[in-house]
Amino acid sequence: MKYFDYAATCPLDKDAAEVYVKAATEYYGNTRSLHDIGSQANELLENCRREIAQLLGVVKEGIYFTSGGSEGNFLAIHALLSAKKGKHIITGIAEHSSITSTIEKLTEEQQYEVTALPFNQQGHIDIEQLRNAIRKDTALICIQHGNPEIGTKQPIEEIGWLAKEKDILVHSDCVQSFGKTDLQRVAQSVDSLSISGHKFYGPKGTGAVYIHPRLNWNGYYPNASHEKGFRPGTLNVPAIAAMTVAAQKVYQKLDQNHSHYYLLRETFLNALEPIKNQFVVYKTDDSLQLPSTIGMRVLGIEGQWMMLECNRYGFAISTGSACQTGMKSSSKTMMALGVSGKMAKEFIRISFGLETTKEDAKELGESIVKIVQTTHNTNPV
Template sequence: MVYCDYAATTPMSDIALEVYQDVAKNFFGNASSLHDTGGKAMDILDQARAILADIFHTQPRQIVFTSGGTESNLLAVDSLLRASPIKEKKHIITSEAEHSSLYYYFQELSKSEDIEVTFLPLGVDGQIDIEELLQTVQPHTSLVSIQHVSGETGVIQPIADIGKKLKEQDIYFHSDAIQSFGKIDLEPILPHVDCLTISSHKIFGPKGVGAIYFHPQVTLLPHPVITNHEHGLRPGTVDVPAIASFSASALQQKQQISHNKKHLTYIRELFCEKLKNLEVPLRPITSPAQCPSIVGCIADFVQGDYVMLEYNRNGIDISTGSACSIGYTNIPRSISPFISDREEGNRYIRFSFSHLTTEQDISQIVEISNRIFVRMKEERTNYEKKINW
């Protein structure tokens, strides 16, 4: 099997598994309990928070742990809206291509009489037009939320440039960094955002845990429903083993980020070049700024779900979009600038790589791709001959 769906989820690393097992066995107490066993668990939780805080160059109190990326996104938006000095009707600016966890939440918020939401389209290169964004700002604009890296196309949004403009107007700025954290350097954008959301299972940590980074200038207010965890922002017993494992994986990815990015850039270029040389009918989606771990493609003449099943039959795992949207038939909104119509959008598939992807994997993928599409072309030709006979 060749796994090419790392944008959906990743296997737990050896260090993540080792830490999880150790903490689950030896520090099993409830971190909120007052006895010594609970205190030891709290010490582990504090260490994990300090590790993430160091990665974000902030204080531990600015890190909030959650149950994963979706809760991180929703809690981040909810917290920033409560922290906003605008107390009457609030205005949110976002894009039409946000992750489903936020896009549908913003759709629901827009139905409220107290909230107005503007959904910005993407430009021809898949990026937000900053001038168009600034033109939509209103006196009651409370929040802008723009995803850092698209999980379908890998396009990187100009977060730092957007953030600089919003700072001038005292508007809170959130970015969903779930696809970028651990893959590309976030340090250039940290001074220009008020909040970033991340997830563990995208970076070789356990599922069911995520985190939020809040800038120190954000004054967080406790959730109106009384809660007693994570600075009063959320309920539920904190999963200390998963959080410790997450922090260990995050630290490992941070230490390897330069090497991994170099490797991923090479793997992406090798993959695209081999596809081109073999004339495999897959058109990679390209943009001036892309995360090298993600290669979205448009097939020439066959639907993406059928192509995905053919790859699966040949031992290669790919996807046709976000695993969080399985069951929905909508074409990924982020690919709209790169397709001419819905029929073309239905031919979208995604390969996503990691530092574990090898040259041999790429050679095998391309060889099987060639085999799949040669057979599909023959079937198509034979079918056309038959109906025209």
């Protein structure tokens, strides 16, 4: 089986796995313990904090380790809202479920009002539409950086400038883009962001949040003693160490990996040339596109059917964000783009990883051509 679902999760990097075992057997102390074994674990934890902060170009005092992107988004939103008056939130229709569910909870329990913005045809939040949505009581703008289904990157720097001008806080879910593009300018444009280890070859159940140290926030959980009150629970230091190693490795080859993904993208799309009038790819300009993610529709073929057929041919693809799998509703990204009904259900996602070869991408494209031609009974191969 050849894997094309890296946007859902990645295999654990071998060096990261070795670090996990070493840390779990040699740095097993609780970081809150005052004895030497606890102090050794805490020192390792703080080294990881410094490294993640350096990759993001921020100060380590703003880094908090979490169990992943969902927890990070939940806690960051609550922290920012505790630091800012106002009952209005601006977000996007295509946000991750951890964002939308958190905001829904806020509307039900604390009477926040929400404006959810669509995408334009390039898969972006329109800045003028965002500007027009701002109210006097707008406290937070919550926009994901990298879309998990079509790979478009939102203009977070521009959004940050606008928010600063209006004295509004900004949170950005950077789970899909961390490790695929340099986030230092993004990190300097927001008040908080979240990342998740398993999206860049770290272990599952790891992540981090950056919150600007200037903010005076309150944690969601009362009397939490870990991470300066940001979250409760003993930290998984071995997993955090492994995540940090994985992050360092992908950042060392950021440009090289970017070129690799573009080559794979071009190879895959070229292989679809025989059915060029039978599919639609959702994309934007190269500078605002994560090349590792291709979101597309094969006209007249339901995405789930295409996914199952690809699986039969030996390729693992998806029908969109893993967090939406099994739900009856259409892809949030398709909804944000104004695509609905049967057309929305045609959506599939192809996502490449470091292990994907040019030949793999070509073979997948050729297999999709065979599936389409056979299904449509046109020039069956």
